[in-house]
Amino acid sequence: MHRTAASPPQRPRRVPHVAMVRRAVAAAATLVTLAALPAAAQDRSHAPGDASAAHCATLSWLRVPGAERQDKACLAELTTAGTVASGHTDPADWAGLTPAGLSVPSGVPGIQIDGYFPDSSTTNTNHGWQHDAQFVIRLPDRWNGGLVVAGSPGVREQYASDRAIGDWVLARGYAFAATDKGNTGAAFYRDGRAPGDALAEWNTRLTQLTRAARAVITQRYLRPPARTLATGMSNGGYLVRWQLENHPELYDGGVDWEGTLWREQGPNLLTFLPPALAAYPAYAGGGEGAERAHQQMTAAGFPAGSEFLWPFHHQYYWDLTQRVYREELDPDYDGTLEAGHPFCAPGSPGCDADYDYRSRPDGVRDAISKIALTGRIGKPLITVHGTLDVLLPISQDSDVYARMVGDVGRGHLFRYYRVEGGTHVDSLFDAFPDKLRPLLPCHRAAFTALEDWTGRGVQPPAGHTLPRPASTRPEDLLTSCPLTS
Structure with a gap:
């Protein structure tokens, strides 16, 4: 739930079991990472007022509506090829989410804005701010006219999608914005005044960031984005579902990567x-x-x-x-x-x-x-989910959500691809390359299909289970995931 510093105090809680926090850190540290090549960057049009000929010339104009703090930087590289060294990302935030050896695109100069919206919780310590509702907005010099927004998976911070999503979409010319969802870490539940408030705030924060990022894009490029796409994994995928159900006016579509399902009657x-x-x-x-x-x-x-x-x-x-x-x-x-x-x-x-x-x-x-899903999506949505997901088992999650979408008559806006051999985090492919299949190439295939669907009216293939290819060479599994049968 969105709150300002003047809001009533949070519900009282006691200090969590120390071992719980240690295990959360150990989980992130244990996960390792393996490789899928990003698609080649497309030709990117120059918008009226595009500053590619005058790098970061508009920096002083930019204001993030509603932000309490905003730090702007003119960067030679917006992808993690440059932001790791410059301190404009946090590798610990995306550790364990992608295959190790994932190619890192480069050659994307532009503007990065880091900041936060008013909030009373303090779990996010990035930049030494100790302030939640942190965000990052990246504005490439060479812009393709689009915006991609993401909420973090798990209870991670705003840079968690940088490797899996941000690098790739920036290399394709998109502006990219991401949020920490308003509270982070294993004790996120301390936020909020009543049960469910901390999770409900996640949705509010992505809506808030989407509106603000669209406004900043208009300042930077002198026109609003021609398309706004939402995507994310796990809890980030849940946010995509919720946004397209509740704020379809803000988006052209979304890709849900194994989103969490919340229903009052279950399963959950x-x-x-x-x-x-x-x-x-x-x-x-x-x-x-x-x-x-x-x-x-x-x-x-x-x-x-x-x-x-x-x-x-x-x-x-x-x-x-x-x-x-x-x-x-x-x-x-x-x-x-x-x-x-x-x-x-x-x-x-x-x-x-x-x-x-x-x-x-x-x-x-x-x-x-407060956080339940209904299936009433108002814009095109593509879901990808692995059949060997044992954190969010597919039969208890996306299979159910697909039925929900159909039951409320929104099936024409939905495509669902069950990925045989996919599991919840792609880093586990390193340990079991003979049994698993990374979902990252399938997410990119789905994203490309969404571009064609929302941009050119090209219908994606009907939803179905994507069989694990007969060839199990890692280089094949890491670079390809055709959505056709």
Whole structure:
């Protein structure tokens, strides 16, 4: 929820379990990264007033509407080929999200604006600001007339999409804007006055940034963007869905990369993670209960064939994710404790492995109603999701969302590509190149299809499952993902 410094105080919380935060950091550090070549940059038209002949000549004109702080820089390179060295990105923010060896495009000079909107929370420490609602806006000298906006995946900060999305779209001539969503980190739930407020703020912040970025583009290039596209992965994909349902007037379309599904009646994170936490230890331990535990895992949505991914996700994702999102939406479950007991045994008091969403009070569903999706998209949307995603299992997420879109009569605006062998983070392809397929090339194929759909009226292929290619050479999987059958 958007708040100014004069707003009422946030709801009181206690200090989270130190081990929880350490595990969140360890998860980011453990993930490694592997390679897909970005598509070649297209020819980019020169807008009236384009300053490519006078690099950054308009710098002094630019003002981000509503920003409390804005630091402007004229950069020789807007991609991470230059911003890592210049300090205009944070590699820790995008660690573990892309294949290692991903080619870095270069040759994109322009203007970068870093800043923040008024907010009362302070989890984002980038630039030493200790201020949330931070954003970055990048304006290339050679502009193709478009704007791409993104919210961060997970609970990361505003630079989290720089490698997976920002570099590629900047090299294609787009302006690019991204937000930290208004709160960050494993204790994001401390923000807000009531359950659900911290998550609801994510949507408000992307709407706010989109409007501000469109205004800045008009200042910079003397005309508004001809097209505005939203995209993002995981929680960033959820934001795309929500924006196209609630603010379609701001966008021409979007690409949702394995977006999170929130529904009051379920499924949602709080319905499928507790069974995994309860059953996985028995499965991993073997013995006579292992087969029954395996059946419980698959019944919860974790697909047979994904077992090789379960140990990593149990150690780094399932427990932490369940506890922090449950704390945001149902803080009373564990009484006065904040975010539960890490890796607690079923049957112990307040254990998240025993959490039963359907038996919880109506207030929990009221909190989710603040962020719930409906499927009522108002602009074209393309979703890509991996069949071996074991953080957001596809049967409990995008399969359901696709049905929602169809049920409300918006199927003509939707394309859904299930990617065989894809999982939640592409860095795991490094460890299992013989079993997984990176989603990054599929996201780029979907984005290109969205460009044709919204720009030239070319309908994308009908939604279907994209089979893992017969050739499993990494160089093939990393550079190609045709959307045709």
